[in-house]
Amino acid sequence: MGVFTTIVVAFWLMLPAYVPNNAAVLAGGGRPIDGGRTWNGKRVLGDGKTWRGTLVGTAVGAALALVLNAVAGDVGPAVGVDLPTFPVAVVVALPFGAMCGDIAASFLKRRTGRRRGAPFPVVDQLDFVVLALAFAFVAAPTWFSEQFTLGVLAVVFVLTPILHVGTNAIAYALGLKDEPY
Numbered sequence: 001m002g003v004f005t006t007i008v009v010a011f012w013l014m015l016p017a018y019v020p021n022n023a024a025v026l027a028g029g030g031r032p033i034d035g036g037r038t039w040n041g042k043r044v045l046g047d048g049k050t051w052r053g054t055l056v057g058t059a060v061g062a063a064l065a066l067v068l069n070a071v072a073g074d075v076g077p078a079v080g081v082d083l084p085t086f087p088v089a090v091v092v093a094l095p096f097g098a099m100c101g102d103i104a105a106s107f108l109k110r111r112t113g114r115r116r117g118a119p120f121p122v123v124d125q126l127d128f129v130v131l132a133l134a135f136a137f138v139a140a141p142t143w144f145s146e147q148f149t150l151g152v153l154a155v156v157f158v159l160t161p162i163l164h165v166g167t168n169a170i171a172y173a174l175g176l177k178d179e180p181y
């Protein structure tokens with residue numbers, strides 16, 4: 001696979017995992033998942049992880065994966081890349097894994113004394129990728145190893161932090177997010 005093809009495929013495969021966190025920012029609010037509970041005097045997850053944000057984020061990511069499946073046959077030839085489609089289990093696993101990774105990071109943040117919204121470099125940028133990939137692997141191991149070649153994975157781990165920092169800076173500039181990270 002050429003470099004261009006690898007980048008396009010990596011971005012395409014990860015889109016259903018990229019969008020949920022941004023959708024959650026727009027949809028968040030309401031009851032926190034931890035119900036306000038604390039552990040050793042600190043919130044289990046914090047007010048930034050809500051049922052609504054998690055549900056809407058997962059649903060938006062899954063809907064996007066279905067749209068990508070529907071248009072892959074047209075977009076692929078147009079950009080000259082053989083674009084993959086997502087098995088139905090992966091349609092859910094990628095966005096739900098992304099949301100769970102973000103929730104796991106908040107759990108770690110609270111245990112390490114970081115208040116809501118505090119930055120946690122590297123973890124903030126890659127938490128959702130690691131669990132999205134893990135969930136996708138469990139959902140469809142054969143499909144996963146065919147699509148996520150070492151080259152694609154390398155691109156994912158370089159591209160994701162760049163996109164994450166960029167989109168969060170934009171969301172902050174638009175007043176949609178409280179912090180630029």
Ligand code: CTP
Pocket residue numbers: 024025026027028029045046047048049050051052053054099102103106109115116117118
């Ligand atoms: N959000 C949500 N549910 C989620 C994830 C995010 O409702 N599962 C919403 C919340 O309104 C949250 C916002 O998206 O405040 C930004 O998400 P994030 O940066 O992940 O949360 P923070 O508020 O920064 O909290 P934390 O320190 O726990 O990451």
Ligand code: MG
Pocket residue numbers: 117118179181
């Ligand atoms: Mg945050």
